[in-house]
Amino acid sequence: MDPKRDALEIEILERCLRRLEQGADLETLLREVPEAVPLRPLLETALWLRRGQEVALSPAARRRLIRQGQLRAARRAAAPRASRPVFRWAWALVAVLGLILVLLSAVGAAEASLPGEPLYPVKRAVEGLVTLGMSPEERALYLAERRWSEFEASAARGRWLPDLAEESLARLEEAARLGAEGPAGPAARLRALYERQGVLLEEAAAVAPPDVRSALARARQRWAGLAPVLGRPEGGIPEPTRSVETPVLPEPTAEILRERIHTPPGLEKQETPSAPRTPPGQEKTPPGQEKKETPRPVRTPPGQEKKDTPGPPRGQDSAPPGDQGPKGSPGR
Amino acid sequence: MGLLTPHPEERRWIARARKGDPEAIAALYQHYADGVYRYLLYRVGDAELAEDLTADVFLKMIEDLPRYEERGLPFGAWLFRIARARLIDHWRRQGRRPLVALEDTETGPQLSQDIPEDEIAVSEMIQRALRVLTEEQREVVVLRFLVGMSLEEVARAMGKSVGAVKALQHRALSALARYLEKIR
Numbered sequence: 001m002d003p004k005r006d007a008l009e010i011e012i013l014e015r016c017l018r019r020l021e022q023g024a025d026l027e028t029l030l031r032e033v034p035e036a037v038p039l040r041p042l043l044e045t046a047l048w049l050r051r052g053q054e055v056a057l058s059p060a061a062r063r064r065l066i067r068q069g070q071l072r073a074a075r076r077a078a079a080p081r082a083s084r085p086v087f088r089w090a091w092a093l094v095a096v097l098g099l100i101l102v103l104l105s106a107v108g109a110a111e112a113s114l115p116g117e118p119l120y121p122v123k124r125a126v127e128g129l130v131t132l133g134m135s136p137e138e139r140a141l142y143l144a145e146r147r148w149s150e151f152e153a154s155a156a157r158g159r160w161l162p163d164l165a166e167e168s169l170a171r172l173e174e175a176a177r178l179g180a181e182g183p184a185g186p187a188a189r190l191r192a193l194y195e196r197q198g199v200l201l202e203e204a205a206a207v208a209p210p211d212v213r214s215a216l217a218r219a220r221q222r223w224a225g226l227a228p229v230l231g232r233p234e235g236g237i238p239e240p241t242r243s244v245e246t247p248v249l250p251e252p253t254a255e256i257l258r259e260r261i262h263t264p265p266g267l268e269k270q271e272t273p274s275a276p277r278t279p280p281g282q283e284k285t286p287p288g289q290e291k292k293e294t295p296r297p298v299r300t301p302p303g304q305e306k307k308d309t310p311g312p313p314r315g316q317d318s319a320p321p322g323d324q325g326p327k328g329s330p331g332r
Numbered sequence: 333m334g335l336l337t338p339h340p341e342e343r344r345w346i347a348r349a350r351k352g353d354p355e356a357i358a359a360l361y362q363h364y365a366d367g368v369y370r371y372l373l374y375r376v377g378d379a380e381l382a383e384d385l386t387a388d389v390f391l392k393m394i395e396d397l398p399r400y401e402e403r404g405l406p407f408g409a410w411l412f413r414i415a416r417a418r419l420i421d422h423w424r425r426q427g428r429r430p431l432v433a434l435e436d437t438e439t440g441p442q443l444s445q446d447i448p449e450d451e452i453a454v455s456e457m458i459q460r461a462l463r464v465l466t467e468e469q470r471e472v473v474v475l476r477f478l479v480g481m482s483l484e485e486v487a488r489a490m491g492k493s494v495g496a497v498k499a500l501q502h503r504a505l506s507a508l509a510r511y512l513e514k515i516r
Binding site for chain 1: 349351352353354357358361362365366369370373374383386387390391393394395398454455458473477478479480483498499501502505506508509512513
């Protein structure tokens, strides 16, 4: 068969079928469209097929179907709203949002928690997630600051937790070794933290209860041992001043202790060392003058003061670790 | 009346049927049940089975009615989609198409006892004739001439071009005409 003739015949057939659908009479149509005459058998077949549209459901079957449908609709309308899919989704959404809210509240509350408290594990777990995207040195510094803030906060409540101090020192060392260097940012934070640690560890020796004093003294020794690590010549972390002629720390007054220890957790990170606490090695004063001009003492690692210091008024610096300082109670 | 011909009251029926109004449900059934039934009857060749499938289609319609408007389809087209899905599901469960080849049957299609005799005669004849067609030709003939869809609606329902449906329709009518000529 000729494809062109075929295509033409298909078009003529469709035109005629539309006319028949609109109610045209076949004979009239064939008179008007003579080229459709060869298609007469096909058009007659189409008309015959249309008789099939007269087939319908029997009245009984129709009634049965309608009754079934009405019953189903009635049951559906009477069903509890919550059982409908849209309400189930709404409840699920509310439940999920509620869960998220509870989790966020728990995370918020956990942020202020301290070791031994129920939410502390949550805090540590969140920390694990938060630090996932950090570089190793940033992570170590972040954790060192966090542990130290906790140590300070618990000390302010009269709980001395040497494990926290040890962990903070370990993280600080890790951060320094990993190269948290540079004029600003991590290096400055390292120095600030090192300063904070020195202040409190020294004071701890005086006020911590006897049962933890030796552990705190070990922590202080470790702190002192970090000086070379932090004072690498190529790095931005200078060694803390170890001047033998540095005046020894005066006995901390109750006010000083309160001021230092009661620093709210979380604020310490932003805190820059106060003027008297110039970071070790950063003093820009001319050589030879710094000792006289330094208004505050620089903490000296234990064991180094004995030979060079004329005589500490407190006496605890020269005492063996664990026996240092007066047997004061936390008193806070 | 074709399966896809909307009734002027249709929107109101749908809104009321959603709330379980029995009259609105009856109205939707009255308007569309025959078209759905016819489609299923000529595709499965068994009146009782076609009735059961029609019942399933309308029950599914009631279940899905709350979601209907989101689909943006004419109601008849939406209902036809349910019918087609139900039919395919039925065939899948059967593992085969129920319509057997013409030479495999001597009894012809099974029709309901409730249908008038002259309708049975026409319906039986058509059922037998449809068996000379290929599956695609049969679908085109059922949708276009027995359900009453337009050429464009058939093309959309089958996922084919209008040209392809025209060609299928031409070949189907030619085959049926030859068959009818032979048996007369």
